[in-house]
Amino acid sequence: MDYIPNTDADRAEMLKVVGVETVADLFHDVPEQFRFPKLDLPPALTEMEMLQELQALADENDDLNHLACFLGAGAYNHFVPKVVDSIISRGEFYTAYTPYQPEISQGTLQAHFEYQSMITALTGMEVSNVSHYDGATAVAEAVIMALQVGRNKRCNVILSPTLNPQYRDVVHTYTQGMCVKTIGENAPLGDLNALADMCDKDAACVIVQNPDFLGRLYLPAEMQALADRVHGAGAMLIVACDPISLGLFTPPGHYGADVACGEAQPMGNSLSLGGPYVGFFAMKMGEVRKSAGRIVGQTVDVDEERGFNALAAAIYMAAMGKHGLKKAAELTYHKAHYAAKLVDALDDYAVKSDGPFFKEFVVQCPLPIAELNERLLNEWGIVGGYDLGADYPELKDHMLVCVTEMNSKVEIETLAEALAAIAAPASEDLEGQDESLGETEQSDIEEVA
């Protein structure tokens, strides 16, 4: 099955015009011993057969239409209004390319302009670029920009240990071979002062996440204090943030961040096993002017764009609007806290998140997380939280639980019930579990690490 309209008769006429006998004659420039190699591929399928094969592959997966999901850690199960997919499915949008010819690309250009306007509004910054591959590469590009602003003389990049571990990995990959020393990753978790203490004349930037990878929300005053110290040392403050949280909480632009960036997937993009997503990137104009237009020109380079996904984010922001995004954030906040209270009330589990958190929190569990998650999936139809032990050895047997507006009260209560049942000895009677669910007393919260 192919999509070639020309027939043998068409080709015969065309070959005559070209002045060769056969199509094979067009490839004489390819060295003969390499010409027309055999391709060992499975036989071609018609569309009907293809759909059957795809369905068979899809059926081997357990998708979130059929499971309760409490997994986040960088990719989030938020509600996507149907209007988003309806609009981005228009061929006029998705089969156009980057606007090389502005007169016949006004739709894409205006949509991007509006995206940028809404991102600056959301982040409290002054200027936004069109987009990056994802949150991780947006952070890495922010680091590279900070190195350029520092004229490559400031070589220290201070990474918060509670910046998403994958984002830190990408920063390492992007900066290999450059004059860069990454520090900070061994600092105590959640200690902004420890990061500020590392700022000196060699520091290019400090990168923190808010809410951080463990879900903790830093207050604007704490962040402003950090920004003041970072700026005092002549470095830049880069804040990676969750766009949904900005529906409710103070944006980075209001507490001194020079760059606000992150993963825009939660806004209108499906989980899709990790991609395509879209990184947003916004900054203060002062920095744009100071650091020269070249840098802005670079960050809006077409090769960095995620036009399609940025369009989805733009439609999402416009559809949700100021009331809808706030409500999504409120629902997420309250449901996450309700879940945390239920789980913390369980005998064998302890919520370890200290202070305010947004949609994720840390739970110390009585058994290895991999084992726990396997049982949650197989016995309860629940996708459990992220296993923190791999990235944070001190958090072995700790799970990062994510709750969004998509999790119903019943799902949350079932999670607590399931966790209790899995921790209990096999013979234990589980009756009476419902009573303890109603208790929402403030429990003792210990500080992580």
Place this chain on the structure above:
Amino acid sequence: MGEPLIYEICRAGRKAVHLPDVDVPESPLPQDALRGELPLPEVSEIDLVRHYTRLSQLNHSIDTGFYPLGSCTMKYNPKVNEYAARMAGLANLHPLQDMDSIQGAMALMHNLQEMLAEIAGFAAVTLQPAAGAHGELTGVLIMRKYLYEKGETQRDVIIVPDSAHGTNPATTSMSGLKVVECPSAADGNVDLAALKALIAKHGDRLVGLMLTNPNTLGLFDENVAEVLQLVHEAGGLVYGDGANFNAILGIAKPGALGFDVMHYNLHKTFSTPHGGGGPGSGAVGVAAHLAEYLPGPIVARDEDGYFRWEMPAKSIGRVKAFWGNFGILVRAYTYIRMHGAAGLRAISENAVLNANYIQARLRGVYPIPHGDRTCMHEFVAQGKLDGAPTINTMDIAKRLMDYEFHPPTVYFPLIVPEAIMIEPTETESKETLDAFCDAMIQIAQEARETPELLKTAPHNSPVKRLDEVRAAKELQLCYAPGCS
């Protein structure tokens, strides 16, 4: 004229989405952290839909017309691909789900890795890079790390021919290596004498060569085997830019030719949509000696058929979060499976025939610097016409819009003055090609007889010719938001 901005159609109190009320006991909010005004739009769903529908209608797209943008492979994007990427069992998967629960998705990725490796003749493939330029960065980092681990840390120079893809030098600079340009010979191939001189000059500082083949002139370098041999003999590696891979599916395998590493543009060759500028996918293939350096994790298959994530032993590291642009991979997989070996070869044969047909029809009408040679999937003409001294390529491009064609790529490659780079792709019919050629011939005549028609074009587009210089100077980056 023109669609108002979303902020200009919003009214306080309007909503397009209604979320349910909180169904759990509420917890106190940290008052010190709450934001003040959230200046996002307030619109109804119908206004939202009309706004974006009207915006979409201001675009030229593949679905609405011929789009012969050279070097971009604007082929038809099959609808079944879009359906496949949205199937719940493929789209609604969390990237960090337990491997047991996503074996079907991992099988798809593994099969795609293997099929891409086979099509280009490589030993291993990573699907992680998110775009062509991202694949280039990946490739350069792989080359450098491989050489560094061999102890050849002094190597820091990459040769890039002047007929290479425009992003090559930028990528190399970003990775901290030095770029040296190699000129083309009169026949459009790499200038072998110049290449030898550069290799001799940089000696053991050579990381390698980044070669786009077919090159941006649309020519398959007849000396490719010798070029590769020269670089390899100097201890360097050769990077292949796969942007033009649509010309050689089943025609030649870059891995067999001797390329060490190459990126694939799934959004060009394998029909995934360009999406108004993305997302793409820049999967990277490598020869056996570089397999351990791939970024990852990639999908590995155990003897018992179980698929798992695996980080290659000497990996350069992760180049983005998670595994790759899975939604794009599903589309490319669907496309390759539906074509099979013969179908893929037919793609390139027809893409190359279509380009040669246009070249033949425009020969003698427009200057074509290498028009004496058979082109591959694209060719480069020039917008310089005898008897029309005031007319340039931009005028011709803008006039093409009046004929409802998207202009070809213009002013690229840089080595051809007034370049018009035409790539029709295999999914266009002879009638479409003829209509385009007729328009080009008509425009050449207009250029001589009524040049003002070209100078004032386009005449029917949503906006008149834009002053791009002025726009750049008075750059308005965002609209101060607020609803009335």
